[in-house]
Amino acid sequence: MELPELGTNLLQHVPPRWISVAERYLKRVPVLRERLAKETDTMLAGLEGDLKPYRGQVPTHAQLPAQGLPREQVLREMGVMETREHERWKEGFVSGAVYHGDSEHIDFLNQVYALNSQSNPLHADLWPSATKFEAEVVAMTANMLGAAEANAGRPPEAHVCGSLSSGGTESILLAMKTYRDQAREERGITRPEMVAPASAHPAFEKAAHYFGIHMVRVPVGPDYRADVDAMRKAINRNTIVVIGSAPSFPHGVIDPIEQLSELARERGIGFHTDACLGGFVLPWARKLGYPVPDFDFRLPGVTSMSADTHKFGYAAKGTSVVLYRGSALRSHQYFTSTEWSGGIYFSPTFAGSRPGALIAAAWASLVSTGEAGYLESTRRILETADVLKRGIRAIPELYVLGEPLFVIAFGARGLDIYQVMERMGAKGWNLNGLHKPAAVHLCVTLRHTQPGVAERFLEDLKGAVEYVRAHPSDKGTMAPVYGLAATVPFRGLVSDLLKKYMDLISKV
Incomplete structure (x- = not known):
């Protein structure tokens, strides 16, 4: 092809x-x-x-068994698969995906989940604990992201508020749907547009697809950050929201949020900071003395944010926070039904029933980690990232894209970077392939801060580059797809x- x-x-x-x-x-x-x-x-x-590696190794169940399987057998089959899979992420061979992974932390979250396995915040009268946990997770996240400064001197209805979602994609979808509905109701906009840098997460594109919003993707600058002048030119009378990332998923660089949010504020339109990846890292990196520009509600032009508790918040998979500057904006996210024969119905997010156990696990992760825990984790991650960046730059054929903190994208000169990725895969590493330009990235997590992991990565990377230089015609399996x-x-x-x-x- x-x-x-x-x-x-x-x-x-x-x-x-x-x-x-x-x-x-x-x-x-x-x-x-x-x-x-x-x-x-x-x-x-x-x-x-x-x-499909388990075909022929564990039973296949394409239809319900005539009689239920013994629970011991079910657990045994699942254990076979779990054992094989956890070996890779446990030893730090994976980019992102598992952000904490310590056995004691996992066991603790599993206990929390078991205690709350039946709870559902849809039934707030039955499980008020679930709504307590949710409200407090939102409040803790908001305060971490500048809410105290933003709220000072303002009435309660103008305070930063939000909701818990199932993940970063849902947080972004909710925010974009909110801006669409707000613009339609308050400004009469029927052909809404969003302006986003080309590096913005595909969740924004998904939101545009689902909600009938035209997405204007603007090329990034040579530093892989959003181009402020190009973004300014892309804004028009139908623009409902401008997007920036802190950091961007592909290259790990922080867009010029201050300038972009001011563009939006001057035009009277919304600005969303996508901090799904960096929301639980950047505040602590700043306290540790790293050069982190303003990106959150401390900036008056930032009107919404997304931050994933299930990434560097170290919660169980399936939770994220979406935040808004004021309850009037958040109200456009809500759904209510007043004419249904089954009674009045309402829900704050897309789902009706939601797993209260995951909400409880997010709360438990935040309160058990605390500021000191996040500071220490961030220190270890950023120090490891510094080692990796120096090591990658020391390989003549490779170069690091931009100036990232902890998501390190690198490309190659004179050889196929996708073949390097393929070779790293053969050595057990699971990395993220990028394109435009062709590159690979490693999202550094606590798994990589274990002794010897960074050194092993750099040694394997040197070997992969040498192999590809000597065998340029090897194609592998995924390299052709990325190519x-x-x-x-x-x-x-x-x-x-x-x-x-x-x-x-x-x-x-």
């Missing part, structure tokens, strides 16, 4: 609308359609073994491939 280099270069100068029309036409040609299907199926067939996504101008072809990949994941 390769285009000639000349054709690819020429297509880079063709308007996207024309490319889209050409792609639709080409996909209707039977011979080409069949060839594309064959090549993508071949590519995915090479991945199936990696995605395709980075070079093929027909985005629909890549989208079709990803949809087939998701189909493959869902197979029994």
Whole structure:
């Protein structure tokens, strides 16, 4: 599935609308359609073994057993899989994904979950503990992100407030839906737009897709941060919100939030800081003396934020916080139904029933860690990240993108960085592939602060670079997929491939 280099270069100068029309036409040609299907199926067939490693090793359950299995057998089957999987993340071979991972911390959260396994904040009268935990998690997160300064001298209804969601994506979806509804009600905007740097998380694109918002993606500057002048030019009368990241997921750099939020404030529109990744790191990094620019509610133009408790907040997977400057803005997030025959109904987020046990685990993680715990964890993470950045920069073929703190993106000169990623995968490392430009990143967590992990990563990375330099024709399994996504101008072809990949994941 390769285009000639000349054709690819020429297509880079063709308007996207024309490319889209050409792609639709080409996909209707039977011979080409069949060839594309064959090549993508071949590519995915090479991945199936990696995605379905338990076939033939543990029983497959495609339908309900006639009689329920003994609980001991169920636990035994699950234990086989858990043992194999935890070995990689436990030893720090994974970028992000598991942010704490200490056995005592996990056992503690599991006990909290067990105590609250039946609770559901939808029924606040039955489980007032769940709403207590949620309100306090939101308040603690808000105060960590500048709420005290923002609230000073303002009435309670103007104080920073928020909700707990199922993760960063839902927090972002909720915020974008909120701005859409606010703009429609208060400004009469029926064709809403959001302005975001190209590095903004795909959750914003998903929100645009779901809620009928036109997303204007603005190229980032040479430092991989949002370009303030370009963002200013992209704002128009239909803009409802401007986006910035602290830091961005791909490159780990902090956008110029102060300048961007002022652009929004001057225009009377919203500004959202996506701190899903950095919300529980940057406040402590600043206290430790690292150069962290203002990014939170201390800036008057910031009107909403997202911060993930289940990342560096060290909670169990499935919680995030979305925050707003004032309850009037948050009210546009809510859903109410007053005419249903089943009675009045209301919910603050997309879900109706929500797992109170996860809310309790988030609360327990925050209060048991405390400021001292977050400071110490952040110190260890940033010191390890400094070691890794120095080591990567010492490899002549590699370079670090921008000036990151703890999410380290690096590219390559004179060799294929995706092949380096593939080789690192063969050594057990699970890294994130990036493109535009082609790069790889490692999100440093507490797992990487264990003795010897950073040194092992750098040694394996040197070996991977040497191997790829000596074997440039090796393709592997995932490297061609990333290479395709980075070079093929027909985005629909890549989208079709990803949809087939998701189909493959869902197979029994």
